[in-house]
Amino acid sequence: MKPKESQNTVDLYFMEARAKLIDIAAFMDRVERDGFTDDFRYRAFKDALGELDSRNRTENVLLSLSDQTDALIPEATTKAACGAWPDKPQ
Helix, strand or coil, X not given: CCXXXXXXXXXXXXXXXXXXXXXXXXXXXXXXXXXXXXXXXXXXXHHHHHHHHCCCHHHHHHHHCCCCCCCCCCCXXXXXXXXXXXXXXX
16 A cells, blocks of 8 residues: 655645635624624633644634633523633633
8 A cells, every 4th residue: 555645734725724814804803893802702712812823722722712610500501602711710
């Protein structure tokens, strides 16, 4: 069996990543234009962006958006996940 030839990751994924980056910039423009910068989800989003320069960026981005407490809550307060932890210490 012949080993798989290496493919250029940039050639394969650059345009997809570029489109996502433009979407992120547009999202941030809309939030800031509409004055929702104090929303905990937006603050968490911006904190997660700061993790992009870290060594384990995927893990760190995920952890920055996650509730890392292990205590159970007595009952759910919402019907759906919100994507960020509202009580994250700053």
